Amino acid sequence: MWQKSLDHQNLSEEEEKRALAKAPSLRFRFILAGVLVIGIIAGLAINLIFDYSQKLADLSYDRLLRSALLQIDENVSLIRNEVSIDIPWSAFATLAQADEDRVFYKVESLEQGFITGYQDLNSTPPKPPVLDQIQFYNQEYSGELVRFAWLERSLTDPETSQTVRIVLGQTRLSREAMSTAVTQRAVEVVVFIALVALTLIAIGSHLVLQPLHRIERALEERAMGDLTPLDINTPKETHHLKVAINHFMARLQTNLEQLENYTADAAHQLRTPLASLKALAENARDNTSADSSSPQAQQQALENIVKQCDALSQTVTLLLNQAVVSHRLQTHRLEPTSLLEPIRASCRAQAVTALHQGVQLSLDCDLSDAVVLGDSFSIQQMMQNLIENAVRYSSLGMNNATEVIVQVSEFERFYRIRVIDYGNGIPDIEKSRVFERFYRGRYDIAGSGVGLAMVKDIVDHHSARIEILDTYPKGTTFQVDFAKFMFDEDTV
Secondary structure, rough: OOOHHHHHHHHHHHHHHHHHHHOOOOHHHHHHHHHHHHHHHHHHHHHHHHHHHHHHHOOOOOOOHHHHHHHHHEEEEEEOEEEEOOOOHHHHHHHOOOOOOEEEEEEEOOOEEEEOOOOOOOOOOOOOOOOOEEEEEEEEEEEEEEHHHHEEEEOOOOOOEEEEEEEEEEEOOOHHHHHHHHHHHHHHHHHHHHHHHHHHHHHHHHHOOOOHHHHHHHOOOOOOOOOOOOOOOHHHHHHHHHHHHHHHHHHHHEEEHHHHHHHHHHHHHHHHHHHHHHHHHHHHHHHHHHOOOEEEHHHHHHHHHHHHHHHHHHHHHHHHHHHHHHHHHHHHHEEEEHHHHHHHHHHHHHHHHHOOEEEEEEEEOOOOOOOEEHHHHHHHHHHHHHHHHHEEEHHHHHHHHHEEEEEEOOOEEEEEEEEEEOOOOOOOHHHHHOOOOOOOOOOOOOOOOOOHHHHHHHHOOOOEEEEEEOOOOOOEEEEEEEEEOOOOOOOO
């Protein structure tokens, strides 16, 4: 036995390790989410840095290009109706600061035509030309991407006027080198910041999960059977988890108490009939062995044994039903169900038994349907116990026949069930105790003292209301009100 338990424990540990290996990691997800977020932010930052470095390089070198273009423009003049230009070497000296780049230029007159520069340089700006306004743009020329500055202005003298166009271009090697240097330095900073952020996320994930580890340790260090609420300080994010665990342990404690009560009920209910059955059997045995035993005495002894067996069978059935009802109330959700079906089933099941005890059982109901939020099996057990109780305390024998009436009526917001008997009734002083477990008003009538306690549990679970009223001229009426189930027209 010990070896089998040890093997089972080792197997459970191996299964737990396999389950742990397959289980997703909350810390890994937290770090992965951080990596994704930081990666997206870093990607956007690098893209913005690249665009900014391009614009910064263009802004810096466009100033040089503008300066050179204006120097060329200052040396353009109109002499004797002809455009004259003297290219200043200072303009090219300005552009020579980018020693790896080549320079292209062209000066032409719309009226006179080509004047100087690269004659095949036919570059036009993407935007419509505006006089005296410099435009910068990129365009392919001589197999390279060139940055152009374009200017068009009018030359006038007293006799004529002409429009001069100046196009000055420079390759982008220095610009690209500057942009690359700025981008590389910025990317290094972004990557460093991202690595620091990821390190902080890894450390932060450990700190964030510390409350969960504290809850885990608090549960593992507890003694077996300790279901008291957790009393540790936790952040708001894990407070609801702690509350849920406490609620779960409270429900588990309630279940254990109910199991203990059920075990006590079973022991209490079975001990007495078993002892009585044993005594009857021993008495029958002693009478059988005696010479004075008569067939009538033997028959009476056997009848007593059969009755006691029936009582024991009823007790076992009641305990089993109580266990099923307790389980259903804890595990099954209340659903829309017909209230009439369990009532009719209970009346049919108890009708014959009632007749054997001299009680006429009748159902007074004019409703075609009655829907409540509940559990059909539990409601049927409730009705069965109420009817059994009414029949038991109304039974006076066939010569003094009485009746038990089950009434079902409808009101605006609820359905009312009445179980009416005409027995001796319940004194007012005892009405507040009839729902206590094991309480019995009369010990000369067979009973367990558990049925009405189960009825109260079922009524409370269904948020119903039960009252004990007096029947006129004598007897007892158990009245139960169930709230109607209101259909939502928007979801039907």
